[in-house]
Amino acid sequence: MLSRLSSRSFGTSSTCARMTSFGDKHEIAFPIAGKKPKVLPISEAFNQIKSGDNLFVQGIAATPTPLLKGLSDYAVANNLKGIKLHHLHLEGDTPWTAADVKDRIRSNSLFTGHNLRGSVNDGTADFNSCFLQEVPLLFRRGAIKLNAALIHVSPPDANGYCSLGTSVDTTRAAVTNADYIIAMTNRNMPRTFGDSVIHSSHIDVVVDEADGFVLHQRHIGKANDQEAKIGQIIAENLVDNGATLQMGIGAVPDAALSALKNHKDLGIHTEMFSDGVLDLIERNAITNAKKTVHPGKLTVSFVYGSTKLYDYLNDNPLIEFGDVQWVNDPAVIRKNPKVTAINSAVEIDLTGQVVSDSVGKRFLSGFGGQVDFIRGAGIADDGLGKPIIALPSISKKGHSKIVPFINEGAGVVTTRSHVHYVVTENGIAQLWGKNMRQRAYELIKIAHPSQREKLEKAAFDRLKVMPSSD
Structure with a gap:
């Protein structure tokens, strides 16, 4: 062999x-x-x-x-x-x-x-x-x-x-x-x-198919105000120059990419990317110069975007496509510098359990690579990794995405032990090393203002103690 x-x-x-x-x-x-x-x-x-x-x-x-x-x-x-x-x-x-x-x-x-x-x-x-x-x-x-x-x-x-x-x-x-x-x-x-x-x-x-079947394309809409704000918060507070990025699929990771135009020497080691990397490559914000695994190259397992992106990939040795068994291996991911994993979620409870693949009993997507990269960033060799879960604080229907308990039937994808940073448009909650009382406090701080009082009461009912930072 x-x-x-x-x-x-x-x-x-x-x-x-x-x-x-x-x-x-x-x-x-x-x-x-x-x-x-x-x-x-x-x-x-x-x-x-x-x-x-x-x-x-x-x-x-x-x-x-x-x-x-x-x-x-x-x-x-x-x-x-x-x-x-x-x-x-x-x-x-x-x-x-x-x-x-x-x-x-x-x-x-x-x-x-x-x-x-x-x-x-x-x-x-x-x-x-x-x-x-x-x-x-x-x-x-x-x-x-x-x-x-x-x-x-x-x-x-x-x-x-x-x-x-x-x-x-x-x-x-x-x-x-x-x-x-x-x-x-x-x-x-x-x-x-x-x-x-x-x-x-x-x-x-x-x-x-000599006549040319057109590859399937991802149609990316403009980020709304919530998503744009989350992207800005991540870019300005959690992404360092020289960081190696992974971004899941979705509006929030896209918004984070679009806010990184002034960064330097970013690297890409990710399961997937879309058109958002093209502008950063053109601006020299992405250089892959600091990466340990395939330095100088964007490492990826699959791409999904526009014809412009697919044309860019053709005969382009800058992009290294890999079998996902090693691309998504936390033992490989952790070797890169300042691994920063940006992933979205459906909801998160007050203890930090993250639901990403379902809405209640209804299956939505799958595990994907979220846990692979959240873990890889969390155990990064240089100790500078940042595992990030990002989501709007409230849904379009006015329901809080930070909840006392996950919805019945919903599945936990990323466990409370994996979570380090949670970002909404209202700020950053740092959960790693925090007990349940402190976690609830951090998450309520970044919840939608209209939901905070309700969440405080629910936290007390669940934990039998008021959330606090100490």
Whole structure:
């Protein structure tokens, strides 16, 4: 088995984070002599798929929507049943949830996007809770045995190499452990560097989308006043020059990025980023000069943004795409300087329990990488890490997001022991090292003014003592 370092293509790098073999069944970077994929139309691409198969589907910007439509049609035409799709957040249409297909193909969603929330919550699709860093282990350790993988790649170059493009994340673990690979090639998929390489000889079937399927895009709205204020507070008080940043997906992390224009020598080591990094790169606010892991480069597992972002990634060695098993490993994250992890939440109770994946009994998203990076920042080698949970103090419907008890059915993603900093538009609560009485005091200070008296009373009822700072 080749090491992760020696299996690399599209550029070179060296770091201890890349030198461990994950024990994959197949090494996809080295060509298989004499083997070429079959080039087939979508209607013939699924001839080897049978009832009961477990299929991986690449996701987010790279979601291969034409393949999913073709699979759905094939399952109906051939009376297939019991097919399971394993995936992170998918974008686009979900034809397998249609009335005539949903009893044939079922999602096992390892992170849920907007297009499958309804299906997850009405029982049409399954929801699987897992740290993002550990999702590759489901494939590598055989907890989920993959019969096939559906992926979306760049066309092969002169040497036969394709790129997994915008989503390496859990995809590399899937394709190195699946028995069969069906790939959609697309000239709009950027060729990215790092763990994204796959030689075309490892692909069994190619569906050529030569006309250019447009990658899924994230439409980012303007931050509202609450979000902009939170971003400003984080940038001015918690992000140092030379910090290594991780930012989860959402309006608040986006707002924090937009407030960092005057910072210097910022680095990026994150599970994902979007368009917000482009302006900071152009302004030299991001230089990655101080990073320990892949200095000089932005380290990421997947991206989701605009066509401008995807064009920027194409053949750009500044961006290092990594398998999320090492990118999100707290033992790797902690090596970088001043690790600053910025993540959002749905609600937080007065003891510091953070709900991020659900609204009451309704599943919303998933664990993602929040805990991976909150922990990595919390145990940073230099002792200067800042794990940050950021959320507006009050919802659009006027409900406090700082609550006495989490809502019935809601899930704790980040525990009270993981939390260090909580930020709302009203300020910063520092919880690490504080007892429950002190934590309640800190959180009530940053709650919405209209909710503070109510929260004080609730805190006394729960803790049998008044919140205080001493």
